[in-house]
Amino acid sequence: MRKSTLFLKHIALNVWRRIQYGRDVYMHFPTYSQQTDSFLRSTGCHDYVRYASIALAAKRIQAEGVDGAVAECGVWRGDLSEFLQHCLPERELYLFDTFEGFSHQNPEVRNNDARFRDTSAESVHRRLGNSPFCHIRKGFFPDTAQGLESATFSLVMLDFDIYEATRDALNFFYPLMPRGGYVFIHDCNSPEYDGACRKAVAEFLYDKPELVLDMPDLWGTMYFRKL
Numbered sequence: 001m002r003k004s005t006l007f008l009k010h011i012a013l014n015v016w017r018r019i020q021y022g023r024d025v026y027m028h029f030p031t032y033s034q035q036t037d038s039f040l041r042s043t044g045c046h047d048y049v050r051y052a053s054i055a056l057a058a059k060r061i062q063a064e065g066v067d068g069a070v071a072e073c074g075v076w077r078g079d080l081s082e083f084l085q086h087c088l089p090e091r092e093l094y095l096f097d098t099f100e101g102f103s104h105q106n107p108e109v110r111n112n113d114a115r116f117r118d119t120s121a122e123s124v125h126r127r128l129g130n131s132p133f134c135h136i137r138k139g140f141f142p143d144t145a146q147g148l149e150s151a152t153f154s155l156v157m158l159d160f161d162i163y164e165a166t167r168d169a170l171n172f173f174y175p176l177m178p179r180g181g182y183v184f185i186h187d188c189n190s191p192e193y194d195g196a197c198r199k200a201v202a203e204f205l206y207d208k209p210e211l212v213l214d215m216p217d218l219w220g221t222m223y224f225r226k227l
């Protein structure tokens, strides 16, 4: 087909779409706002799919009026925490981490795993503008969840990397979530700790009605919505 014919066809299709829908229709992937896009560019984040999926979940939580706070388990330097605050600025945000790297209290952690020590609770709190909505729970999870047994959570982001902590977090948060709440679990389709998070999720959901979805992001996040 000649180029000029193709061009005319393209114009005709757009005119038809405008008549049909009253505006231009484009397919965006991923479909998030320009605000999210510029936020990601400014922070240099490379895991576009993961962040965009979380932004969409936040949007849906707001649109559907799913009640509850936001929790991030495994915070490190607060990269994702800042994004969660950006997406849901008026929700309480609970941040769980030792802020000293993996804990010796967890026998599963390999002795020489010294990652994630280069942070502090103070620097993360500062990064989030010392917001009164931000609650830092410093120490070993699940000990740090004490006192939150009657709270409600609409979005829970699990990124502890290891089996025990992920299992404990699923057990703790699941009953505190209303229908429609989102749980994201990082590192499920990744070799991190020999598939520890994937195992924790599979065991936990074995007798639950929810099914996981696999996200095509950089580190194999899985997620589900509470039924």
Ligand SMILES: C[S@@+](CC[C@H](N)C(=O)[O-])C[C@H]1O[C@@H](n2cnc3c(N)ncnc32)[C@H](O)[C@@H]1O
Binding pocket: 073, 074, 075, 076, 077, 078, 079, 080, 096, 097, 098, 099, 100, 101, 102, 103, 106, 116, 139, 140, 141, 142, 159, 160, 161, 162, 165
């Ligand atoms: C992969 S990092 C989190 C990265 C962060 N979510 C991000 O997007 O940049 C994992 C974190 O989990 C924390 N962690 C692992 N097990 C924990 C436990 N039982 N209690 C508290 N923190 C834990 C470690 O200290 C580490 O900072």
